[in-house]
Amino acid sequence: MEKSKLSDPFEKARLEKGFGEMNDQNDPVTMLLRLKDVRKGAHNWKAFQSGAEPGRIVVPSEVNIRDVRQIPFEVDPPEHKSYRDLVEPWFKRPLEDAYKEKLTAQISEIVDEMLSKDTVEVVSGFSLRLQSRALTLLLNTSYEEAETWISWGTHVFRSEGEALDGDKANILYDYIDAQIDKAIDNPGNDLYSKLIASEVNGKKLTKEEIKGVMILTFAGGRDTVINAVTNSIAYFAEHPESLERIKNEPEITGKAVEELIRYFAPLTHMGRVVTKDTQVCEHAVKADARISLCWASANRDASVFENPNEIVLDRKLNPHVSFGFGTHNCLGATHARQIMKILLETLANKVKSIDIIDFKENIEDLDQFERKVGYDSIHVKFNSL
């Protein structure tokens, strides 16, 4: 019962000091580790800003591989609100019945395919394909586009052995530029066309702004969703009784989704830039330094979560911060939750058990801390009900 476990590397620092420190490309980060501090920090956009140099709030920093500002993610209030209000309804479409039906059909098809195979490498053979196909629904673009995105691999800014890969990032940027131009010439019902036709504060969005929204849409929900899906498969492989429970008590599915997402915390942390000299956990941080809000640590805070290192499928009180908190809470959360919910329902109704054959863990190097976020690869065999 160890293979699917994601342990908590932050416990000691969280209890003893409340913060951790890491160097990242000579731009150090003070990590807030307690749930209360993380929530307060996320709330306080005046002291801890997102709209700094594009790429700087991401850890590892992306300042060397992009200069396009991701929108609304790297914009602070009050400007943030107009952008967020513009895109919010589009990103709520996953609640519509027609969207859910299409997503169910996609997930059903790929699970059936997995069941017909001898062994499957889950990250590239299942999760990446599922995520890319589902993204065609979020963008409302053609299903065939997914094949291009699948060919890029799991992370758009990273490649194996390289935390930041500028050449790879350029593939995405060039692709998005071309798609925006296509939509200008030939408007349709997709997200590009929607953004091209939109105005913020009485002004048309610039191409650069549209690109900023699209980069976020491609990058933000990619490795995060892939890790959530892959970790779910590993978990159910070791806990077939949980799949059976979801089949017998479908009413707990929503809670199970939240609990898995709490436990997996697919995005370890997100940075902010400090606007003036201040203190976090009695530790001085200077203006223009970076802090991070460590969602993964906050989700294991034992002063809030009982048995934080256990997956309690129907956990009652679950104020996790896997989708962030406050102003910048995850724009793609509705889509991600819908993917997870339909995945759990589909697995519960089709899959009896999953055998893990071999795996290679994906360990994130956070300087003082090492955190497992998922798998580089994991071979399994799906067995049908």
Ligand code: EMZ
């Ligand atoms: C950024 C980030 C957003 C970043 C919610 O997270 O996700 C990361 O995976 C990307 O690398 O650019 O989009």
